[in-house]
Each structure stands twice: as structure tokens, then as C-alpha cells.
Amino acid sequence: KIFRGLNCIFHPPQLKTPKYYCEERPPKMASSSTTNNPRFLMFFDFDETMISENSDDTVVNLLPNQQLPKWLLDSYREGHYHEFSGKITAYLAEQGITKDALLSAVQKIPPNAGMLDLFRFLQSHQQDFELVVVSDANTCFIERWLEHNKLGHLFRKVFTNPSHFDDSGRLVLQPFHSHSCPRCPDNMCKQVILREYMAGREKERGGVGFQRVFYAGDGSNDVCPTRALGPQDAAFARRDYPMHKLMMEMQQSESTEIKANVVPWVTGADIEDYLAKIMKER
Known part of the structure; x- marks a missing residue:
């Protein structure tokens, strides 16, 4: 990896909705009308979570x-x-690498291994799961990858640069x-995004929140959300990656910051096995 970063507290700013510039039209995202007020909300990181590499x-x-x-x-700033x-x-x-390349x-x-099967599982239970991408990558990379893999329709929203x-x-x-979070990269606090999104969706759903919320990630900046x-x-948390290591340290120190099951x-x-067990609890 070249670099990847950092972990934050909540201070909600006004979120900007990302605009799509890469293609004539973005991949079609799922709408709330087609998902029929699903019970569960699931967020996915992109680099090294959905995909097997860091796109940079x-x-x-x-x-x-x-x-x-x-x-x-050497120009990198923490x-x-x-x-x-x-x-x-x-x-x-400058080195002649083109847009097409x-x-x-x-x-x-x-x-990542098993991810396409996981997405097929989630699609088969689309009435139960609302899916969102939250990534520090960028619209052009994520749009292209989702479009190529015919996955764009599964995600109600993509939050990225x-x-x-x-x-x-x-x-x-x-x-x-x-944002004002001291522990997140200056351009993105994923916790802010999650809290804003969940609050907005609860309002849109007539005051009905989600029964459970899930977050899948790998990096240190996936701890904050x-x-x-x-x-x-x-x-x-992807095993033995920064998110997992940091959350294990927090659990061992009996930190009360993380209430969710790790x-x-x-x-x-x-991930599919865990979600399948949750589905049987209906």
C-alpha cells in the first residue's frame, strides 16, 4: 500500500452530495421504492473491502x-x-497514463474472495437490506468498477470524493x-456520513429506523464510523488489517467507544454466514 489512513468523534457538518462526472450517466442505484423499507442497513468500504486491492x-x-x-x-502529509x-x-x-488506461x-x-457471492445473497434478500458505499476513493473509480461488475443497482447511495x-x-x-473530527482524514469523516444518512433515512421512513446496521471495512479510517x-x-473488520487490529486493541483496553459486535x-x-443467521431470527 502507498499509504492509507487514520481513525474520530462526531461533529455533523452539512454533507455535500457527490456529483458524477466520469460517464454520461452514473450506474443506476437502488431506490427506496424498490427496496420497500428494508429492515437492515449495510455500509461497505471500497478499497480492500469490496475489491482485493487499493485502487491507488x-x-x-x-x-x-x-x-x-x-x-x-516525501510530499505526503499525515x-x-x-x-x-x-x-x-x-x-x-504527466507520464502519459490516459483516462482509458x-x-x-x-x-x-x-x-475480494466471496464478495460476489455475498452481493448475490444480498440481492436475493433485497427487500431486507439497504446497501450504501462509503469510501475515501473517488466517483470515477467506484462508478466504473460497479458498472463493470453489474452491481450499481444494488446500492442506494455512494458516498465518496x-x-x-x-x-x-x-x-x-x-x-x-x-468536518471537525480530529482523528479522521481532513476530507472525510465516515462517522459523520453514517449519522447523517441514518437520521435522514429515518425521517424519510416516517420515523422508522433500521432494526440493525452493519458496516464492512478494513482500514483504520473504518473504525470511526x-x-x-x-x-x-x-x-x-477484515482480519489482521488495521481496522481489526485497532478494534481488538480497543476491546482489550475495555474501551466503551465501540458498542457494536466486532x-x-x-x-x-x-459476512454472508453472519447475515444469514440474522435473517433466521426474523
Whole structure:
């Protein structure tokens, strides 16, 4: 991995809805009318959760020597990974890496083991699950991957950093929002996104909340959103990745910050097995 970052407290700003710039039209997302007020809400991270790689690493591998120059690596500032990603895409464009090459590489990233089976399971129970992506990647990469894998229709919403290709063919990234969380990257606090989304959906559903909320991730910045979950909810942490290690440390220190059940996963089958058991409790 090049870098990946950080863990936060809640201070709700006004969320910006990401705009889609990559294609003429974004992949079709599920609407509330087709999901019939599902009982469960599930959030997915993208890099190294839904997909098997970090998409930034994937596009860096398009370079002839498959690595960034030292001066660029040294420009990274802690907590400003999004800024660093913008420098990466600018450098790739300068080296002649085209829009088509970038998007082609991203769409070929394989899903994590068992993830497609998990999504088939969730689709077969679409009346019970509302799905959302929350990622520090960008719209162009996520849209292309979902479209290529015919998964866009499963997700009611995708929260990620807006992006577009400029006239020179460079992928330009914008921060998702600003926030006051001291433990999250400056461009995105996923806990803020979860709390805002859950509150908004409860209002849209006539004051009816979700029975349970689930969050699947891998990185240290996936710890913060789990603080928005309750004791009936579950945080799926990829085993031996930063999210899992940090949450294990918090549990061992008897921290009260995490109320949700922490469920380690290696493949999508681990998540599917847990959700199948929940379904039998109906």
C-alpha cells in the first residue's frame, strides 16, 4: 500500500452530495421504492473491502517502473491522503497514463474472495437490506468498477470524493466534505456520513429506523464510523488489517467507544454466514 489512513468523534457538518462526472450517466442505484423499507442497513468500504486491492496502488502500477518518485512520496502529509492522491493522478497524467488506461485498470481489479457471492445473497434478500458505499476513493473509480461488475443497482447511495477528468486527461479529485473530527482524514469523516444518512433515512421512513446496521471495512479510517453503531449492530473488520487490529486493541483496553459486535472476516462468506443467521431470527 502507498499509504492509507487514520481513525474520530462526531461533529455533523452539512454533507455535500457527490456529483458524477466520469460517464454520461452514473450506474443506476437502488431506490427506496424498490427496496420497500428494508429492515437492515449495510455500509461497505471500497478499497480492500469490496475489491482485493487499493485502487491507488493499482493505477500506480501502470507506470513503467510501477512506483512513484521519492520526491512525490516525501510530499505526503499525515491526515491528508486525499491531497496526496491528487498529486498521484497529476503525475500519472504527466507520464502519459490516459483516462482509458486508468479506468480499464480499475475495472479489472478483482473483488475480494466471496464478495460476489455475498452481493448475490444480498440481492436475493433485497427487500431486507439497504446497501450504501462509503469510501475515501473517488466517483470515477467506484462508478466504473460497479458498472463493470453489474452491481450499481444494488446500492442506494455512494458516498465518496467527487472526481472528473479535465481537458488534459488528468483525473481531478475534490474533497467530499469538511468536518471537525480530529482523528479522521481532513476530507472525510465516515462517522459523520453514517449519522447523517441514518437520521435522514429515518425521517424519510416516517420515523422508522433500521432494526440493525452493519458496516464492512478494513482500514483504520473504518473504525470511526463504527462508533455510530449500537449493541445490536455489527462491524465487519477484515482480519489482521488495521481496522481489526485497532478494534481488538480497543476491546482489550475495555474501551466503551465501540458498542457494536466486532466480526472479523477473511472472505465475503464470513459476512454472508453472519447475515444469514440474522435473517433466521426474523
